[in-house]
Amino acid sequence: MRRVTLDDVANLAGVSPITVSRVLRKPDAVSQGLRLRVEAAVTELGYVTNVAASRLASSRSHAIGVIVPTLYNVIFAEYLFALHEVLIEHGFQLIVVNSRYSEIEEENAIKALLGQRVEAIIIAGVNHTTLSRQLLIQAHVPVVETFELSADPININIGMSQELAGHAATRHLLDRGLRRIAFLTGNLDRRAQSRLDGYGIAMEEAGLAGMNVIARIPRHSSVALGSDLFSEMRLRGDLPEAIFCTDDNLALGAMQECRKHGIRMPDDISIIGFHDLEFAACASPSLSSIATRRYETGKLAAEKVLASLNASTKSGVETFDLGFALVPRESTAG
Amino acid sequence: MRRVTLDDVANLAGVSPITVSRVLRKPDAVSQGLRLRVEAAVTELGYVTNVAASRLASSRSHAIGVIVPTLYNVIFAEYLFALHEVLIEHGFQLIVVNSRYSEIEEENAIKALLGQRVEAIIIAGVNHTTLSRQLLIQAHVPVVETFELSADPININIGMSQELAGHAATRHLLDRGLRRIAFLTGNLDRRAQSRLDGYGIAMEEAGLAGMNVIARIPRHSSVALGSDLFSEMRLRGDLPEAIFCTDDNLALGAMQECRKHGIRMPDDISIIGFHDLEFAACASPSLSSIATRRYETGKLAAEKVLASLNASTKSGVETFDLGFALVPRESTAG
DNA sequence: ATGAAAGCGCTAACAA
């Protein structure tokens, strides 16, 4: 039950192995006669190239490593979609690994990817362990850090200021005269933490430093979690005038609870989410949010990788701030 | 800028390459003295195993191929989560490829995975091109087909009857005396088609064959699409008594439209979804749905793969029907 | 346009 090899195909076609290899990789370099014979033999034997052998011999993996904290989130799905779209087109394989929001797992992921001799690494986030950072630098491959802005990028950085976005959302509520503003969140990953920082700064600027309310249950973000977070505040008899959710899913859950208990939006309570997911515009009331650019982040990351790989010279540090946009809708129409 | 190899480490540690290899793979087979020296050398040089060389030499890839139609869907995220959980633990790498709901792309994905010499293939769906099926059979690796039941499984089949589930949802509405029942869907992939078949059969059994209403817009399923589908029916002045959505997301979108236009649920219209996503229980009204077992499907698939790989004998055909459950809630409380 | 020789970096099998 031995697997079919190049040599088997070559024997059947009556040519040398290298000719078969050429037919498969650069068909134009082979005369039509031989090419047809080889192609027939390939089909007859059901030959499939052994990628490991090919990678070893050519010392090219045609693989690009991608690290995301989770696959359980549309945000990263949209981003991966863009990466796929561009890179697969150019003959690269994507090796996607999730770090489950852990810097230690991220470090292991980086080692695994380097073992695969990936030709570039695209990694969500800008905070890494010391060893991770060192490995990424020593790898001598293009490295793209995404979703946040780094004070000290390894190579290419494509992101936005999560803190400014959190600040903008909070300001929006403050500008409508709302003062008791709660921040709702699930697990506080780095990006959620930055948004929280932005919230804190805005509150302080408004002279409301003492009024911060942070509702947090350490679970992954979901509509159900939004309901739970809201319920908890309500049962505590501690409903604020406004809510800033780290995530539109949480906001939707909170809105469902409001409706269930006859709490009017935005009359009794204003709600703003984050990311501007697809459903935000069609919710009722429509949900105010901060629009972020997941697709564009992935697209640009992929393009920068391609550019780096084609460039003869090693590129220096480059930063791209893709920004965000406040999208005011009915849920905060004061 | 040559990459560090086993030989480099061996030279530095003053041992033979195979000893380094052993320290990395079966440390217990090496004396402590040498092991420590080798480990020091590995750290000093920042050595990372070249996976391609390792795979070629050992003719083991420790990789498992997974094909899903999309990453853009919680259903598959939950399933992948389970696969990861079990298989990573056992030292396997997952190579996840998406076929974008295309049988041709699925065929290419299979070829790519075979090129990687994956040790098993786990594939969502039971319908493949003739060549795909042939490749899967000839690969002589465990093959698991999931999410549906096959009349003729290649090897292991873990799924449920999408048709019976569609039938059960429709019956549930019929049993409440509802007669004008619409079926809402986005892209009609195989599974959605089967649910539609189940709907058709139930309608026919109830003597309502002529009353089928199918609202379909060929986009990927989402809350926004549910809104659009509902709007279209409403503007056509053609609102049914009940709606069966292929997906809870569509149902949520439809519910939002109802609320926006003062259409009461379930008084004016009953709605049932599919998959029982997390938010179904906390929606308002709570959403009736068909609960499906994505996590369990992934878990069992992973376990069966492990069992097959450990078994000395090639396993025959096995089928596991994981079933589904009707979860009646307020949205259909007639 | 085609082929021969050598070797990519590792591990299996065997020997010491």
Add this chain to the structure above:
DNA sequence: TTGTTAGCGCTTTCAT
């Protein structure tokens, strides 16, 4: 426990 030898299946380089 450690090392030697050979080779996994392909592609590079250099010849023809």
